[in-house]
Amino acid sequence: MTNQTDMSANTGRTPLDFDNDAGSSRSKYVAGGLVVALVGWMGSGVVLPSEPEASDTAQDAVSEAPRRVAVAVQDSVARAVAQVFAAEGQALAERDTMILAETGGQIAEVPVERGAEVKAGDVIARFETTRGDADLTRAREERNRAQREFDNAQTLLQRGTSTVDRVAQARSTLAAAEAAVTAAEEALGDTIVRAPFDGRIEALGIEHGEFVNAGAEMARIVDSTPLRIAIQIPQQQLADIKAGQRAQVAFITGETAEGVVRFVGRSADAQTRTFTAEIEVPNPDGAIPAGISAQVRIATGEQVAHFVSPAILSLGTDGTLGIKTVDAEQRVEFRKIEIIRAQTDGIWIGGLPEQMRIISVGQGFVNDGELVDARADEEATPVAEMAPEPMVLGASESRDEGAIQ
Structure with a gap:
């Protein structure tokens, strides 16, 4: 104050003093009120949070809802299909026999050719019989002599001038002679080789004039x-x-x-x-x-099965072969299958319910348990037109094994 008085005295001016003015404190109140209002407005978002508009909430809910994948389905009804083992x-051949030589000797005749059709008993080859005929003649003569000795021994026994032992010895000699005749006859019969049954000469390993040992292969008949x-x-x-x-x-x-x-x-x-x-x-x-x-x-x-295209088959998470279907709530179901039979236009699969809605298009984009937008497949073949092919020879066959290997 002293300074101001001195200054005023020196300059001759009177200083202004607002301390006693009634309006000097009004600006302070206005400023304090603005500060309080600003703080209250800034805190209104925390103390009084604003409610979101109803239209924004509905829009956000629509945007967050998952969109269902559209798939094509076809109705399938199981039918009886024949199971075939392939x-x-x-x-x-019914019979296939190699004819062996039962005796040895020189081939005298071969009346058949390779590839000829023969009947049972037909002659295939003949051996030379000169030696066999001589052996048979000698055996017969020995038998005649033994027969005479036996007859004489019996006559003398009846007259009392012979003994029982002599008769027994003569009988034994006769029996040996008869056996020799039988053996000679069989040996002579073995010189003729005959077909054991009706058939075809597939192999002929002998020629006229050839010498053949006993046991050698002569011909094969089939x-x-x-x-x-x-x-x-x-x-x-x-x-x-x-x-x-x-x-x-x-x-x-x-x-x-x-x-x-x-x-x-x-x-x-x-x-x-x-x-x-x-x-x-x-x-x-x-x-x-x-x-x-x-x-x-x-x-x-027969087995009840569904007829489908191989293109709709899918693999489960564990690698199991199956198909995907939809239920009444349009929820995807993965079902394991068994391949019953394959045809040129599709396959028959079993192990499934009698009626189903099979996903025919889009099965690769949906998973088990997922909700989908199922629509009828307009290009699917009607069930009434699907029928098992007849057992055509040469058709391919598939089994879940198990083949028909």
Whole structure:
């Protein structure tokens, strides 16, 4: 104050003093009020949180809801399909025999040729019989002499001038002579080689004038009426194959025939664990040769199955083969399957309910338990038009094993 008074005195001016002015404190109150209002406005968002608008909440809920994948489905109804066991086999002759020489000597005649059809008893070859005829003549003479001695011994015994021992000795000599005649006759008979049964001469290893030892191979005769088709049955399918079942056979040469299972083995091969079975096939004219390959198909019964395209098959998380279906709530279900039979236009699968809605398009984009937008597959073949193919020879066959190997 002293300074201001001195200054005023020096300048001659009077200083302004607002301490006693009534409006001097109004600005302070205004500023304090603005500060309080600003703090209250900034804290209003915490103390009084604003409610979100209803329209924004609904929009967020729609955006967060998952969109269902659209898939095409087809209705499928199970039908009865024939189960067929298929196996590769080999055609075998009914009888196949190598004819051996029962005696030794020189071949005098060979009246047949290789490839000739013969009947049982037909002559295949003849040996020279000069020695055999001589042996038979000598044996017969010895028998006649022994017969005379036996007769004389009996006559003398009746007269009382001979003994029982002499008669017994004469009888023994006669018996030996008769045996020698029989042996000579058989040896002479062995010089004629005959066909043991009806068949075809497949091999002929002798020629006229050739010397053959006893036991040597002379000819091979084969009877292929009927044929035997030998196949191997896995142990899993042994119970399905029984004697008397009908079988269809397709030979590699193109011929087809119908046969009957006539033998099923009951002892497994130690290496393959399979059982041998034979199918008898008529072959009256012998047109089908033995030794060729053949495919055998045996109907083993019927099983209820669905007909689908192989393209709709899927793999489960564990690698199991199956299909994907949808239930009434349009939820995906993965179902394991068993392949019953394959055709040229699809496969028959089993182990499923009688009626289903199968995902035919889009199965690769959905998972088990997922909700989908199921729509009818307009390109699917109607169930009424699906039918099992007849047992066509040569058609491929699939089994869940288990083949029909």
